[in-house]
Amino acid sequence: MTQTPGTLVLAGTPIGDVADAPPRLAEELAGADVVAAEDTRRLRRLTQALGVTCGGRVVSYFEGNESARTPELVEELVGGARVLLVTDAGMPSVSDPGYRLVAAAVEKDIRVTAVPGPSAVLTALALSGLPVDRFCFEGFLPRKAGERLSRLREVAEERRTLVYFEAPHRLDDTLAAMAEAFGGDRRAAVCRELTKTYEEVKRGGLGELAAWAAEGVRGEITVVVEGAPERGPEELDAAELVRRVRVREEAGERRKEAIAAVAAEAGLPKRQVFDAVVAAKNASATGPS
Numbered sequence: 001m002t003q004t005p006g007t008l009v010l011a012g013t014p015i016g017d018v019a020d021a022p023p024r025l026a027e028e029l030a031g032a033d034v035v036a037a038e039d040t041r042r043l044r045r046l047t048q049a050l051g052v053t054c055g056g057r058v059v060s061y062f063e064g065n066e067s068a069r070t071p072e073l074v075e076e077l078v079g080g081a082r083v084l085l086v087t088d089a090g091m092p093s094v095s096d097p098g099y100r101l102v103a104a105a106v107e108k109d110i111r112v113t114a115v116p117g118p119s120a121v122l123t124a125l126a127l128s129g130l131p132v133d134r135f136c137f138e139g140f141l142p143r144k145a146g147e148r149l150s151r152l153r154e155v156a157e158e159r160r161t162l163v164y165f166e167a168p169h170r171l172d173d174t175l176a177a178m179a180e181a182f183g184g185d186r187r188a189a190v191c192r193e194l195t196k197t198y199e200e201v202k203r204g205g206l207g208e209l210a211a212w213a214a215e216g217v218r219g220e221i222t223v224v225v226e227g228a229p230e231r232g233p234e235e236l237d238a239a240e241l242v243r244r245v246r247v248r249e250e251a252g253e254r255r256k257e258a259i260a261a262v263a264a265e266a267g268l269p270k271r272q273v274f275d276a277v278v279a280a281k282n283a284s285a286t287g288p289s
Contacts, residue, residue: 006033006081008073008105010098012117015089015220016195018049024115026052032084034076036061036069038097042088061085061097070100077110089220090120095139095165120194121163124222127201128161128189131227135161141174148174152181162225168192168217175210178225182206187226193219236266238276245277 009028014020029035029047033056037043040060047054061069073083085092085101091114092098105112125132138155141148141164155162166174171190178188184207192200198219202212206225236244241262248258259277263270 003078003080005108005110006077006079006083008077008101008110008112009082009084009115010092010102010112011084011086011115012091012119013046013086013089014195015118015120015123016193016199018046020118020195021046021050022115022117025117026050028084028115029053029086030055031082032056033081034059034073034083036073036083036085036101038062038087038092043086046086056082056084061101063097066097066100070104073101074104074108074110077105078108089118091117094119094121094137118195120165120191120220120222123194124189124191124224125161125163127191127194128224129203130161130187130189130224132161134159134227135163137163140165140167141177143170145173145177149177149181152177156181157228159227159230161227164223164225166221166223168219168221171217171221171223172210172213174223175206175213178223179206179210182225182228184208184210189224190217191222191224192217194222196220236268238279241266241268241273241276242280245273 009032011025011028012022013025029050029052032054035043035054035056035058037058037060039062040058043058059069061073077083085098087096087098090096093102102112121137125135136158141151164174175190178186185205188204188206188209190202190209190213192202196219202209204212244262244265245255245258248261249255253261255277259273260270263273266273
């Protein structure tokens with residue numbers, strides 16, 4: 001008889017206040033065959049706070065043993081086990097262990113589901129006071145200064161709101177690098193100790209926030225940065241528009257396509273570029289012979 005595969009459950013855990021734990025979390029902890037935890041000691045404190053006992057085997061699953069333990073857990077899943085994955089805070093695989101296990105389970109056609117829970121990313125976005133209709137999560141930046149600045153410059157023109165995680169002892173350097181890459185006036189919010197007793201949201205320009213952080217900041221940190229401002233139409237005179245069209249024509253583009261491309265680059269109506277080209281052509285035709 002063929003064994004029915006089990007289920008992998010990704011469970012969100014509180015990012016601070018244990019009262020934020022979803023009710024299903026206690027049910028899954030009690031009913032799972034295997035509970036894989038980033039830190040088994042923190043898991044013990046969580047279960048005590050929730051008044052629940054893990055019904056199955058508890059194993060550690062963290063960055064140091066993720067590669068080695070993933071095949072073991074997949075084997076359990078293939079054998080029909082219900083495996084619950086929890087990390088120290090928030091949702092597994094979001095800047096936490098879990099991606100490798102999810103990918104391996106999907107490859108084996110094993111069902112993967114989730115118990116939604118608190119998210120530092122969404123909580124910080126909501127509290128930041130910055131636009132939240134479009135955003136991108138950048139996780140942790142590189143620790144080395146050069147690599148960090150290079151990564152930031154890659155997204156300097158990103159229009160969406162940016163969200164980062166950062167360690168408190170690197171926050172001042174990171175904010176200073178952001179001010180260099182994005183400009184000191186770019187708005188941002190540093191969200192510290194979210195949902196905990198000493199929760200704080202510090203808002204201001206990146207330059208101002210870097211100076212504030214230089215005095216020392218403690219706790220779990222999420223940084224939200226405003227996206228790049230929308231650029232207005234590029235200020236180009238008619239001669240430059242005509243020159244750009246000619247360059248494209250000489251490269252083999254048809255005039256119609258060249259005009260459309262130059263208009264898109266400059267943020268101008270196609271008619272404006274067309275009129276400049278026609279005027280230049282007429283001026284050339286009526287010039288001195």
